[in-house]
Amino acid sequence: MSVLSMPSRRAVMLGGLSSAALPFPNAWGATARQGAVELRIVSMDFGLAETLIEMGLPPVALPDPASWTQWVVEPALPPGIVNLGTDREPNLEILAALKPDLIVTTPYLDAIAPLLARFAPTKTFSVYAPPVGHAFDRSVVATNQLAAALGREDAGEALIARTQACMDEARRHLAAAGLAGRPVLAVNFLDARHVRVYGAWSLFGDVLERVGLVNGWTQPSNYWGFSTVGIEALAASPASRLVYLEPIAADTLGRLAASPLWRSLPFVKAGRVIRLPAVLMFGMLPSAMRFARQLTLHLAGERNDG
Structure with a gap:
């Protein structure tokens, strides 16, 4: 290219x-x-x-x-x-x-x-590049490599340790809220009909596993860790909560509210739709920590934004 x-x-x-x-x-x-x-x-x-x-x-x-x-x-x-x-x-x-x-x-x-x-x-x-691999694990490797290149191995190790502690804390809080093992779909809206849904290789998917949740999207993803699908495809995981991340276009929520297709989706009917503040989808360990903290804050509080 x-x-x-x-x-x-x-x-x-x-x-x-x-x-x-x-x-x-x-x-x-x-x-x-x-x-x-x-x-x-x-x-x-x-x-x-x-x-x-x-x-x-x-x-x-x-x-x-x-x-x-x-x-x-x-x-x-x-x-x-x-x-x-x-x-x-x-x-x-x-x-x-x-x-x-x-x-x-x-x-x-x-x-x-x-x-x-x-x-x-x-x-x-390299974190997001062929061949497909787990973004979290690659972020750990890249953090160590970056720290070594700068002669700051201690700083890299400290960041990795903070990230693991964050995952452990989020896992405890979500378990205490009775959410352990619950399926979650993590998406960004591209418009009122299409989403980018994050799969098994994504940073978000890796964090879901580490905090004791289950990624509700089981279809193959690209090496960035996502699939672009119509919102109807999300019905394949009817038991999931849907978490969608900012930013989102100003008119998208209004169009969704008026969409019979959107209103027919199981998680919408059940009120299991939650809005999260922006998290860098192609980030590294700092983004993993932010996603874990936001999941814990919003899921444990069950803030319904559907």
């Missing part, structure tokens, strides 16, 4: 749904310290960026930081992060001016990896 034909990360997240002035180094430093050497890291991926932030090593720049609050939310993006433009067409003048010591990226951007390597050593970390 050529650089020009490759869809942007935002397009992938939506599923079909200007240059920034360079600041001086901000108060956060936005650098990683390795011994006495400060590393200026550019992240081309939100999942890697959230991992760097959780390890206390925020990047100096990444593509489209303004959309962070729409898709990631937490960890919060430190102030002063430089906007590189789009992921597949980063602003090369800004990148050159930043003089990064390291650029971290993913196989999704392999087409521009040689271009990025002209500006700094470039390392690729």
Whole structure:
């Protein structure tokens, strides 16, 4: 796939749904310290960026930081992060001016990896790429690899330990609420007739298992971990709760409420529809923790948003 034909990360997240002035180094430093050497890291991926932030090593720049609050939310993006433009067409003048010591990226951007390597050593970390694999396990591996590349193995191990503790705590709370073993469908609405439903290989599917729930979607998924289906396909899991994640188009809920097809679905009839705040669907361990916390908060409280 050529650089020009490759869809942007935002397009992938939506599923079909200007240059920034360079600041001086901000108060956060936005650098990683390795011994006495400060590393200026550019992240081309939100999942890697959230991992760097959780390890206390925020990047100096990444593509489209303004959309962070729409898709990631937490960890919060430190102030002063430089906007590189789009992921597949980063602003090369800004990148050159930043003089990064390291650029971290993913196989999704392999087409521009040689271009990025002209500006700094470039390392690729694979979570969402062929062949199909479990996103959670791959995130653990990538976290260890990233921490090792920065000489901060301790920070990587601490993040992995926090994630496991979060999964264990969510599992206890959900079990106490009588929800252990209950099936859940996790989706993003593309419109009032179609969803992206997250399957066995997805980060969301992996978290469901780790917190003691069951993924209600058993059909094959792509290596991103999702399937795009009509809402009628969700009826194949009639006992499930449906959790749908923000963002959602303003008119979609109104159209769903007026849809006889939607109202006929078992989880809608039973009032088992729950809205969750945004969680990065193609994230890493920080997103896994956020999803587990949001599941616990909303499922244990049974907030019906159908």
